[in-house]
Amino acid sequence: MNDSRKNTQHGASKDCHDFQAHLPELFGSGVELGHHPHLAECAACSALVRDLEYIAAQAKLLLPLHDPSPAVWENIESALSKTGGKGKRTT
Amino acid sequence: MQPLGAEAHPHNTQQRRNPPIAGEQEAIARAQQGDGKAFEVLYNLHKRRVYSLCLRMLGNVAEAEDLTQDAFLQLHRKIGTFRGDSAFSTWLHRMAVNVVLMHLRKKGLPQISLEEALEPAQEDGPRKDLGARDLVLSGSIDRVALERAVEGLPPGYRLVFVLHDVEGYEHNEIAEMLRCSIGNSKSQLHKARMRLRDLLRQTVSPEARP
Numbered sequence: 001m002n003d004s005r006k007n008t009q010h011g012a013s014k015d016c017h018d019f020q021a022h023l024p025e026l027f028g029s030g031v032e033l034g035h036h037p038h039l040a041e042c043a044a045c046s047a048l049v050r051d052l053e054y055i056a057a058q059a060k061l062l063l064p065l066h067d068p069s070p071a072v073w074e075n076i077e078s079a080l081s082k083t084g085g086k087g088k089r090t091t
Numbered sequence: 092m093q094p095l096g097a098e099a100h101p102h103n104t105q106q107r108r109n110p111p112i113a114g115e116q117e118a119i120a121r122a123q124q125g126d127g128k129a130f131e132v133l134y135n136l137h138k139r140r141v142y143s144l145c146l147r148m149l150g151n152v153a154e155a156e157d158l159t160q161d162a163f164l165q166l167h168r169k170i171g172t173f174r175g176d177s178a179f180s181t182w183l184h185r186m187a188v189n190v191v192l193m194h195l196r197k198k199g200l201p202q203i204s205l206e207e208a209l210e211p212a213q214e215d216g217p218r219k220d221l222g223a224r225d226l227v228l229s230g231s232i233d234r235v236a237l238e239r240a241v242e243g244l245p246p247g248y249r250l251v252f253v254l255h256d257v258e259g260y261e262h263n264e265i266a267e268m269l270r271c272s273i274g275n276s277k278s279q280l281h282k283a284r285m286r287l288r289d290l291l292r293q294t295v296s297p298e299a300r301p
Contacts, residue, residue: 024281059256064143
């Protein structure tokens with residue numbers, strides 16, 4: 001068992017520290033994290049990555065479902081008519 | 092690996108989450124010329140996403156509707172300045188984000204300064220308890236649990252998470268909207284997901300864990 005795996009039994013190793021420090025950039029870069037050498041030897045960081053990927057994937061469940069009430073447009077129309085600014089260019 | 096795949100192909104993401112909207116360009120041009128009906132078309136095209144953003148940030152229907160109204164009134168005042176340098180939805184979202192942040196600042200809530208919210212926190216170090224936190228989440232969370240967890244995020248984290256993972260904006264677009272660096276956007280998103288992981292784990296009962 002290598003150091004990285006051993007250390008993750010009770011806490012983060014230096015490898016874990018280095019890997020996690022780069023995670024925001026790694027996620028943002030589109031790199032295939034599944035092939036990252038640290039994950040091949042660290043179950044804890046593998047679990048972390050899987051959880052974060054799962055959360056990101058599940059976020060699609062939160063796409064907008066509801067419209068505002070019709071009163072919102074009515075208020076907008078009312079405000080625009082009061083200011084007489086229907087569609088007036090500002091520049 | 093949806094999020095990684097999406098980020099590796101930003102244009103695919105753009106097409107999936109923020110596709111070109113039929114009739115939008117024409118409506119923008121007409122609204123810029125003062126056509127009230129065209130402005131109504133734009134409202135109907137974008138009201139749901141603007142309202143959802145406001146609702147997620149405020150957690151209150153009445154306030155979210157007020158701010159949706161404010162955002163579109165501001166759009167009406169400024170639409171003549173839109174030059175198409177960015178996607179219209181990005182431009183409008185930026186306006187809505189500013190309206191929301193202004194509102195939060197007025198309410199005097201903590202962590203409402205974007206600069207403060209986007210500042211690196213002291214929680215960037217490695218997790219000391221990783222070994223005790225193996226696979227728990229996969230297949231165990233639903234929409235309601237996630238909604239609640241997102242509500243529990245600090246506003247700065249919540250904003251970047253909603254814009255990126257829910258709305259599908261790219262980091263460069265978010266950076267433009269929030270006037271922060273791309274690296275800052277990535278960092279905030281990562282912290283948001285980490286916080287969500289913690290929040291969601293608290294909702295998963297031990298019995299439900301694999």
